[in-house]
Amino acid sequence: MPVRFGLTPVFLDSDLALLRDLGGHLEAALGFPVQLVKRRTYQEIVALLLAGQLDAAWICGFPYVRHADRLSLLAVPLHRGRPLYQSYLISDATLGASTIDDLRGHSHAFSDPDSNSGFLVTRWLLAARHERPEGFFNRPFFAYGHRNVLRAVGAGLAESGSVDGYVWETVADREPALTSGTKVIGRSDWHGFPPICCLSENRDGPVARGLAKALTEMAESVSGRRVLKTLQLDGFVPGEPSLYGGIARMAAAVGAPT
């Protein structure tokens, strides 16, 4: 049985070369075949993970805190030396908006309903204003991927969007044309970087331990460094659940089940 590793658009999962390198590194590190499993939504991957269909998955902090009672952290990426990232509120560069209040009545692209940076943060901001996305924005929709949010705003399909700050920065570096038409008008507090989780009941199993070791030692191998370079990450650390306290608080504030 191969090791089944779930992926979500918390990172640039559309880069097939990256996926090939990641799979190759994990297989080399584990000594087992690795099957990378992709689905369109976070919900599908989380459901597979919770159902035991996946050995581990790279998910967002928001579903982690929602299922913290059943999920355990295997590793947390380090971005610019810290296991933290921000949510960016972006707008069409031609819109002239500078705050979230300027986005009222404009169309908005969210990433995923289970995304912290791509939905929860903005929903939390609106909740603080006693607003809901469908009332504040005009025709908000989900693009199911941070990169898709950038495409939607850049093409004019949406006049604003909620996106992972790490993804925006990485795409701005690799594909500047995709972000050139967008403008960051708001940055959230620092939150725990989307983690790699497994079922808590499997945390001490050999596969989970092997995956945790392969991830945390990724920077020590050539193939791992190539993957990290592409991901523009510094490495992985074991991580602590407390990193996601802010997300849990926001989820609680908006009434999301945790």
Next chain:
Amino acid sequence: MIPPGALDPRRWPLAIRVPLIVAVLVAGLALATGQAVLSRLARDQERHLSELASAFLDGLATAVQPAAARADVWEAFDALDRARTRYGALRPMLSAVLLPDGTVLASAEPRSAPSGTRLPSVIAAQADTAAAAGRPVLDADAATAVLARDLAEGDVPVGRIVAQADIGPLLAERRAVVRTLVLVNGAFALVFAAAGGLLVRHLLAPADLVRRRLTEAARGGRPVPVDETVGIGPEHAALLAAWNQAAAASAEREAMAARLAKEERHAQVGRLAAAMAHEVNNPLGGLITAVDTLSDHGDDPAVRAEALGLLRRGLGDIRNVVRAGLVTWRGTPGTTALAAQDFEDLRLLVRHEVARRGLTLDWQNDLPDQIAVDRTLARQVALNLLLNAAAASPPQGTLRFRAGKLDGGGAVVEVTDAGPGLPPAVEVLLVACDGPPPEDGGLGLWTAVRLARSLGGRIVRLPSDTGTRLVAELPTVSAPMEAIHAL
């Protein structure tokens, strides 16, 4: 100034009309083939566009139908955005997924067709037509084609795909083909017209050569033969050969005419000599009679004097005839007036002939003296009439002579014979203006008529109970010079 009718194409030279006709025919053919080519090109382009559109819509419908059914903006946009790059051959300018209410769910160009809005009415109307017809609707003015496909799940409509493609390159290709056709066919028309012109000139060259020869001949020149080797084909060979035959025949006629003219001159000289001999011979009979009289009765002074006078006057007549001949050639008219004695001499001159034939001469000379009529010519007229009458009368017949003054001035001479009458061929001589002397008799009457006409008079035949009655009217207003031409 343009001559009248010069603008009428029917009067233009063949060397211009034929190339023009060739050019018009080639242009017409080019127009027809060009239309066929363009029509075929348009059909092929539209078929190709329709096939591309079908492929585009088929692929897009599969991708966007679930999104349309869920009204998923992003999924619809993602499918449209990816299709735009995958169907570059169709050159989509706009593609959108419409909801059943006609609003845009998503378009590949959200800035020009934002979600939640409606497409421009023109495009929407063209989309209705395209969806109903199942093929693109072309708008040549806008250089666009609108294609549409209705999306449905079962009987439930879920939306419509509408796309607007840029057909500018197709129209540009048609224009390029039109330009190429115009240039190529125009060049062909010019080349064929030029070739036609050269060919026609080449074909018409032999005919033109004959035309120039004809023109020269019509202006009085001699028909000049042409080189038969310049002809092209049997028609030209026949034409040139016919011309050369005509030229040869003309030259032959000219030579014959020259020969005839020369012979005519000889004949005229012969006739002149015959007339001279005739006029000299006329008095000779009387002179011989006078010589005989002198020989027999020369001792009688009266007879001798009469015979000598007769001889003198007869010789004088001969001298005058000779002079008349000289006048004929030198152009000097006679001047001696006519007197009654001049006719009396004639009585003696014809007496021998009258006696020889056993005729009776009824003589009446009432001519007064000094009539302003040339006496020599008048005597010759009278003598010719008398000798003719004597010759025409049967033996024992009566020869009547009358001479008198003509009313209005001049002399009139009437001679009546006892013959059977003038033959029609001889009577014609009385009215013929100019004609050759008769070949078989009548030389005396022909001479008398011409002499009388030269004196300004005439000779007519009057009715008579017996024989022929001829009257010579010799007016005083004669023009002796005409005698030159009379002979």
